[in-house]
Amino acid sequence: MKYSRQAMILKLIEEKDIETQDELANELRANGMDVTQATVSRDIKELRMVKVLGKAGVYKYAAMERQDAVMSDHLIRVFS
Amino acid sequence: MKYSRQAMILKLIEEKDIETQDELANELRANGMDVTQATVSRDIKELRMVKVLGKAGVYKYAAMERQDAVMSDHLIRVFS
DNA sequence: TGTGAATAGGAATTCAAT
DNA sequence: ATTGAATTCCTATTCACA
Numbered sequence: 701m702k703y704s705r706q707a708m709i710l711k712l713i714e715e716k717d718i719e720t721q722d723e724l725a726n727e728l729r730a731n732g733m734d735v736t737q738a739t740v741s742r743d744i745k746e747l748r749m750v751k752v753l754g755k756a757g758v759y760k761y762a763a764m765e766r767q768d769a770v771m772s773d774h775l776i777r778v779f780s
Numbered sequence: 781m782k783y784s785r786q787a788m789i790l791k792l793i794e795e796k797d798i799e800t801q802d803e804l805a806n807e808l809r810a811n812g813m814d815v816t817q818a819t820v821s822r823d824i825k826e827l828r829m830v831k832v833l834g835k836a837g838v839y840k841y842a843a844m845e846r847q848d849a850v851m852s853d854h855l856i857r858v859f860s
Numbered sequence: 861t862g863t864g865a866a867t868a869g870g871a872a873t874t875c876a877a878t
Numbered sequence: 879a880t881t882g883a884a885t886t887c888c889t890a891t892t893c894a895c896a
Contacts, residue, residue: 702880720870736882741872750830751871752844759890764832782862800888816864821890831889839872863896871888878881 705733706743710763713749717760724761785813786823790843793829797840804841 708731709724718724721740728735748764788811789804798804801820808815828844 721872722870737871738873738883739881741870742881745833745872748833750832752830753825753828802888817889818865818891819863821888822862825890861896863894865892865894867890867892869888869890872886874883874885876881876883878879 702743705735705739706747708733709740709743709747709749713761713763717754717758719758719760782823785815785819786827788813789820789823789827789829793841793843797834797838799838799840 752762754760801817832842834840
Protein backbone atom coordinates (compact mmCIF):
# COMPACT_ATOMS: atom_id res chain seq x y z
CA MET A 701 0.00 0.00 0.00
CA LYS A 702 1.32 3.31 -1.11
CA TYR A 703 0.67 5.62 1.79
CA SER A 704 2.13 3.49 4.52
CA ARG A 705 5.17 3.04 2.31
CA GLN A 706 5.53 6.77 1.85
CA ALA A 707 5.13 7.28 5.58
CA MET A 708 7.88 4.74 6.10
CA ILE A 709 10.09 6.58 3.64
CA LEU A 710 9.74 9.81 5.58
CA LYS A 711 10.56 7.96 8.76
CA LEU A 712 13.58 6.25 7.27
CA ILE A 713 15.21 9.39 5.94
CA GLU A 714 14.94 10.97 9.37
CA GLU A 715 16.56 8.01 11.05
CA LYS A 716 19.46 7.55 8.71
CA ASP A 717 21.20 9.11 5.78
CA ILE A 718 19.97 7.57 2.56
CA GLU A 719 22.15 8.28 -0.42
CA THR A 720 20.39 6.52 -3.25
CA GLN A 721 16.97 5.27 -4.26
CA ASP A 722 18.27 1.72 -4.34
CA GLU A 723 19.39 2.13 -0.76
CA LEU A 724 15.95 3.39 0.17
CA ALA A 725 14.33 0.46 -1.62
CA ASN A 726 16.58 -1.90 0.35
CA GLU A 727 15.58 -0.31 3.63
CA LEU A 728 11.93 -0.63 2.72
CA ARG A 729 12.40 -4.28 1.91
CA ALA A 730 14.18 -4.76 5.22
CA ASN A 731 10.98 -3.40 6.73
CA GLY A 732 8.80 -5.86 4.90
CA MET A 733 7.82 -3.64 2.00
CA ASP A 734 8.57 -5.16 -1.35
CA VAL A 735 9.35 -2.34 -3.69
CA THR A 736 11.65 -1.39 -6.57
CA GLN A 737 13.65 1.72 -7.43
CA ALA A 738 11.03 2.79 -9.96
CA THR A 739 8.37 3.05 -7.29
CA VAL A 740 10.74 4.77 -4.89
CA SER A 741 11.42 7.34 -7.59
CA ARG A 742 7.68 7.96 -7.94
CA ASP A 743 7.23 8.21 -4.18
CA ILE A 744 10.05 10.71 -3.94
CA LYS A 745 8.37 12.78 -6.60
CA GLU A 746 4.96 12.70 -4.91
CA LEU A 747 6.53 13.58 -1.59
CA ARG A 748 8.46 16.37 -3.29
CA MET A 749 11.64 15.13 -1.73
CA VAL A 750 15.03 16.44 -2.74
CA LYS A 751 18.59 15.25 -2.72
CA VAL A 752 20.65 17.64 -0.64
CA LEU A 753 24.29 17.90 0.25
CA GLY A 754 24.59 16.71 3.84
CA LYS A 755 27.02 17.96 6.42
CA ALA A 756 29.65 15.42 5.48
CA GLY A 757 29.54 16.67 1.90
CA VAL A 758 27.61 13.61 0.81
CA TYR A 759 24.29 13.74 -0.99
CA LYS A 760 21.25 12.42 0.87
CA TYR A 761 17.51 12.47 0.48
CA ALA A 762 15.47 14.98 2.45
CA ALA A 763 11.81 15.89 2.76
CA MET A 764 10.14 19.18 1.98
CA GLU A 765 8.10 20.86 4.66
CA ARG A 766 4.46 21.21 3.72
CA GLN A 767 3.61 24.70 2.54
CA ASP A 768 0.12 25.46 1.33
CA ALA A 769 0.52 29.15 0.63
CA VAL A 770 1.61 30.42 -2.73
CA MET A 771 5.36 30.43 -3.01
CA SER A 772 8.22 30.50 -5.41
CA ASP A 773 10.15 27.33 -5.83
CA HIS A 774 13.55 28.55 -6.80
CA LEU A 775 14.58 29.47 -3.28
CA ILE A 776 14.89 26.75 -0.69
CA ARG A 777 15.84 26.81 2.94
CA VAL A 778 17.07 24.12 5.25
CA PHE A 779 15.38 23.96 8.62
CA SER A 780 16.33 22.75 12.03
CA MET B 781 36.25 32.25 -13.68
CA LYS B 782 34.32 30.17 -11.23
CA TYR B 783 32.55 32.70 -9.08
CA SER B 784 31.06 34.80 -11.81
CA ARG B 785 29.83 31.61 -13.39
CA GLN B 786 28.20 30.50 -10.17
CA ALA B 787 26.64 33.92 -9.79
CA MET B 788 25.28 33.57 -13.30
CA ILE B 789 23.88 30.16 -12.45
CA LEU B 790 21.94 31.59 -9.53
CA LYS B 791 20.65 34.34 -11.75
CA LEU B 792 19.64 31.96 -14.52
CA ILE B 793 17.62 29.63 -12.32
CA GLU B 794 15.65 32.57 -11.04
CA GLU B 795 14.86 33.80 -14.51
CA LYS B 796 13.79 30.55 -16.04
CA ASP B 797 13.07 26.95 -15.20
CA ILE B 798 16.12 24.83 -15.83
CA GLU B 799 15.41 21.14 -15.94
CA THR B 800 18.82 19.62 -16.52
CA GLN B 801 22.50 20.37 -16.10
CA ASP B 802 22.98 20.24 -19.85
CA GLU B 803 20.32 22.89 -20.22
CA LEU B 804 22.11 25.02 -17.66
CA ALA B 805 25.41 24.54 -19.47
CA ASN B 806 23.73 25.66 -22.68
CA GLU B 807 22.40 28.79 -21.03
CA LEU B 808 25.82 29.59 -19.68
CA ARG B 809 27.35 29.18 -23.11
CA ALA B 810 24.65 31.43 -24.54
CA ASN B 811 25.94 33.95 -22.03
CA GLY B 812 29.50 33.61 -23.15
CA MET B 813 30.66 31.14 -20.54
CA ASP B 814 32.20 28.06 -22.00
CA VAL B 815 31.43 25.22 -19.66
CA THR B 816 30.49 21.55 -19.62
CA GLN B 817 28.01 19.49 -17.66
CA ALA B 818 30.75 18.17 -15.38
CA THR B 819 31.56 21.64 -14.14
CA VAL B 820 27.90 22.52 -13.79
CA SER B 821 27.50 19.45 -11.61
CA ARG B 822 30.36 20.66 -9.40
CA ASP B 823 28.94 24.17 -9.22
CA ILE B 824 25.56 22.82 -8.22
CA LYS B 825 27.20 20.87 -5.45
CA GLU B 826 29.19 23.86 -4.15
CA LEU B 827 26.09 26.03 -4.27
CA ARG B 828 24.15 23.30 -2.50
CA MET B 829 21.48 23.51 -5.10
CA VAL B 830 18.68 20.98 -5.34
CA LYS B 831 16.37 19.62 -7.97
CA VAL B 832 12.81 20.28 -6.88
CA LEU B 833 9.42 19.49 -8.33
CA GLY B 834 8.10 22.74 -9.79
CA LYS B 835 4.50 23.81 -9.91
CA ALA B 836 3.93 22.23 -13.29
CA GLY B 837 5.05 18.89 -11.90
CA VAL B 838 8.37 19.17 -13.68
CA TYR B 839 11.73 18.97 -11.99
CA LYS B 840 13.84 22.12 -11.94
CA TYR B 841 16.96 23.35 -10.21
CA ALA B 842 16.64 25.62 -7.19
CA ALA B 843 19.02 27.33 -4.79
CA MET B 844 19.35 26.88 -1.06
CA GLU B 845 19.04 29.90 1.15
CA ARG B 846 22.22 30.57 3.10
CA GLN B 847 21.94 29.32 6.65
CA ASP B 848 24.91 29.55 8.95
CA ALA B 849 23.37 28.23 12.14
CA VAL B 850 23.47 24.58 13.01
CA MET B 851 20.58 22.75 11.45
CA SER B 852 19.34 19.40 10.42
CA ASP B 853 19.32 18.68 6.75
CA HIS B 854 16.54 16.20 6.43
CA LEU B 855 13.79 18.79 6.56
CA ILE B 856 13.53 21.37 3.81
CA ARG B 857 11.16 24.23 3.24
CA VAL B 858 10.27 26.17 0.13
CA PHE B 859 10.19 29.94 0.53
CA SER B 860 8.42 32.79 -1.16
C1' DT C 861 42.66 24.33 -8.12
C1' DG C 862 39.73 24.14 -11.89
C1' DT C 863 38.21 21.95 -15.90
C1' DG C 864 36.69 18.64 -19.86
C1' DA C 865 36.06 14.04 -21.79
C1' DA C 866 34.64 9.94 -20.80
C1' DT C 867 32.49 6.79 -17.86
C1' DA C 868 29.94 4.77 -14.14
C1' DG C 869 26.31 5.10 -11.40
C1' DG C 870 21.82 6.84 -10.24
C1' DA C 871 17.17 8.37 -11.37
C1' DA C 872 12.96 9.21 -14.28
C1' DT C 873 10.14 7.28 -17.56
C1' DT C 874 8.18 3.87 -20.83
C1' DC C 875 5.80 0.06 -21.54
C1' DA C 876 3.32 -3.46 -20.22
C1' DA C 877 0.46 -5.62 -16.82
C1' DT C 878 -2.58 -5.67 -13.02
C1' DA D 879 -4.55 3.67 -9.93
C1' DT D 880 -0.23 1.27 -8.91
C1' DT D 881 3.72 -1.23 -9.87
C1' DG D 882 8.14 -3.78 -11.88
C1' DA D 883 11.36 -4.59 -15.59
C1' DA D 884 13.74 -2.57 -18.77
C1' DT D 885 15.38 1.39 -20.86
C1' DT D 886 16.63 6.08 -21.48
C1' DC D 887 18.18 9.95 -19.52
C1' DC D 888 20.77 12.57 -16.29
C1' DT D 889 24.37 13.42 -12.95
C1' DA D 890 28.55 12.53 -10.15
C1' DT D 891 32.98 11.12 -10.42
C1' DT D 892 37.34 9.51 -12.39
C1' DC D 893 41.22 10.41 -14.77
C1' DA D 894 44.17 13.34 -17.18
C1' DC D 895 45.75 17.68 -17.78
C1' DA D 896 46.37 22.90 -17.64
